[in-house]
Each structure stands twice: as structure tokens, then as C-alpha cells.
Amino acid sequence: MEIIQIVGLGLVATVLVLVVREQKPMFAFLLAAFTGLFIFLFIIGKIEAVITVLEQLADRSGIPSIYLKTILKIIGIAYIAEFGSQIVRDAGQESIASKIEFAGKILILVLAVPIISVIVETVLGLLPVGS
Secondary structure, three states: OHHHHHHHHHHHHHHHHHHHHOOOHHHHHHHHHHHHHHHHHHHHHHHHHHHHHHHHHHHHHOOOHHHHHHHHHHHHHHHHHHHHHHHHHHOOOHHHHHHHHHHHHHHHHHHHHHHHHHHHHHHHHHOOOOO
């Protein structure tokens, strides 16, 4: 089970970071950052499998691929912004971490505008025309 490997790696890295932090704080931060990056890269293969299944479902249901791609980009931005802000927060830079999260939210909003427009147009098309 992959989760046991991930948790094991996280626990070992945490112990090493706690031991090293007193003598070499920069090395401890790098160890924590590389551990997070390694876990992220380990999971990317799983994400690829999920994306493939979602694309197949969208093809079978007739949903235009542009909507699925946009939603996947939004999810990707959310995960990457969260991951980046956590690393920056680990380095003690709360202010920069919140700016990363803010930028992620703005980018998500920008990508969501076309989908929101289609939804509003669809709803307006369903409403009866006033007499």
C-alpha cells in the first residue's frame, strides 16, 4: 500500500528534520522541502490515471473536452498553490504563503469565468420570456 510508504517516508523525514534543525536549520528546511516534492512526484502517476478515467467518461457522456480540461486545470492550480504555500509556510514565511494562495484563487476565478458564463446562459435560456 502506497500510503504506508508515504507516511513512513514522512515520519522518517520528520524525525531527521527535528534532529538536524538545531544544528543546520537550512538543511532541515531543504530536507522537508525535498520530502514534500518526492511525495508529490510519487503521487503524479496516480493523478494521471484519474485524469485518463475522467477523460474517458467525458468522451462517453458527450461533454465537450474544453470543460473537463478547464476543471482539471482548476484542480491542478488548487493543489499546486496549496503545496507551494505549505512549503513557504514551513520556511516561516506566512505572508508569502498567503500571497501564493491568493494568486491561486485569482487564477482559478479567471479559468472559471467561461464555465460560469455557459451556466448563466443555459439558465437564462431555460427561463420563460417575460410577457
